[in-house]
Amino acid sequence: MQKSNGPTDNPWDESAPAETTAPKATKTKKNKTEWVVTPEVAPAPVTPAATLAGEYDMDGLMTDFPTATELERFVYDETGVVLQLKGRANKLKYQVAMDVLNGVEVDPKFIGGENPYIDRTELVPIDPIKEPPARDPNLPDRSQVQNTFYSPVIPHPDPEARAQDKKVCMLFRKYGNGMISYEIMGPLEQRPYGEKIDKFGRTRPEVIKWVDPRTGEQVIQREDGTLTPQGKRLRAMMQTFKVNKSNQWDTWVDREFVSLNDTVAHNPWDITK
Numbered sequence: 655m656q657k658s659n660g661p662t663d664n665p666w667d668e669s670a671p672a673e674t675t676a677p678k679a680t681k682t683k684k685n686k687t688e689w690v691v692t693p694e695v696a697p698a699p700v701t702p703a704a705t706l707a708g709e710y711d712m713d714g715l716m717t718d719f720p721t722a723t724e725l726e727r728f729v730y731d732e733t734g735v736v737l738q739l740k741g742r743a744n745k746l747k748y749q750v751a752m753d754v755l756n757g758v759e760v761d762p763k764f765i766g767g768e769n770p771y772i773d774r775t776e777l778v779p780i781d782p783i784k785e786p787p788a789r790d791p792n793l794p795d796r797s798q799v800q801n802t803f804y805s806p807v808i809p810h811p812d813p814e815a816r817a818q819d820k821k822v823c824m825l826f827r828k829y830g831n832g833m834i835s836y837e838i839m840g841p842l843e844q845r846p847y848g849e850k851i852d853k854f855g856r857t858r859p860e861v862i863k864w865v866d867p868r869t870g871e872q873v874i875q876r877e878d879g880t881l882t883p884q885g886k887r888l889r890a891m892m893q894t895f896k897v898n899k900s901n902q903w904d905t906w907v908d909r910e911f912v913s914l915n916d917t918v919a920h921n922p923w924d925i926t927k
Contacts, residue, residue, distance in 0.1 A: 710755045712748050725751050726770040738766040776852050780862045783842065787870035794829045802827050803906040808891075811838070811867050814845075822867045826907045834875035834908060836888060838867045875908070 719725040722739040729737055729751050737754065739747040742764075750764050803826040810816040823839045848860030874885030881889060892903035 710752050712752055715748050715751060716744070722747060723770065726766075729754055730770050736766040736768065736770060737764055739764070778846070778859050778862055780844070781864060783864050784866060786866070786868035787872070789871040790835065790873045792873055793833060793835055793871060794831060798830045800828045800830050801909055803902070803909075805902070808838070812865055815843075815865060815867075827871070828907065828909065831877050832875070832879060833873060833877050834885070835871045836869070836874050836884075837871040838869045840866075840868060842866050842868070 715725065715728075719728050722742070725747065726737050726739055729735055733754055735754050737751065739750065742750070750760050753760050804823070805826070806821060806823045808822050808824040810820040810822050812820075823841065825837045825839055827835045827837075829835075843865045844862050845865050846859030846862050849857050850860045852858055872884070874882050874888055876882070889903050889907075892907055893901040895902040897905040
C-alpha cells in the first residue's frame, strides 16, 4: 500500500487539515535521522494601561471621591470627559465613572457639557432680556413707508447712560398718509447692581441687568399732522441739528416727496393727481 503524503492526495477529505491552517514551525536538527518540530508561540497582546485590571477600583473611587462633584472633576482631569452624575444612584454613577476612566463607551445621557469646576452658586445672575414694546397698531403697513431717516447720535433715554454721553440709534419712518414714527433700535448693554462678598472674599455684583432702550415703532405725528407729546420733544431736538440753512427734522424726517409730471405741471388743481 502506498503511503499517503497528506491532503493533496484527496482534496475532498474534510477530515484532513487544510494547508492554510497548519501552524508555522521551525525545524531544529537533533541528529542525522530525526527532526523535532517546535511550534512558534505568538506574543501576548499588549493591554492598554487604562484597561489593566485594578487600574481603577470602585471602592477606591468611592473612598477618594465621596461626592458627585469631586468624582466629575476627577474624571474630567483624567479624561477630559464631562459627566452628569448628580442625583444618580451611587453604584451607577461610580460604575459610569470607572467605565469612562477605563475607556469604555457610556450612554450619552451621562455626558454633560459644562466644566465641572464651574460653581453655579457663585455665578452672578443675569436678568433675561425683555421683548421690546409692540408696534403701535395705528400705524399703516410698512409697505406704505415713504422715507426713512436713521440717526445714531440721539441722547440715551437712561439717565445714567446719558450722563456718560452715550447715544442710541433711532429710526424715523414717514408714511404716505403723513404719519411719522420713531423706533430706538439699541444698543443693549449690561449693568451690575448691588454688591456681594463671595466665599473667596471677593466683592461681586448681586445681579446684572440689561439696559434696554428699545421702544418698538411708535407714532410721533398723526395723520392730521398733529404731534404726540413725545413727538413734540423729538421734533424740537431734531430741529437743533442743523443741515445747511435748515435742520434734520424738516430736511430728513418730515420730508415731502413731490412727483411732477406733465399733467400736474399743466393742471396743479386736479385732486385726482
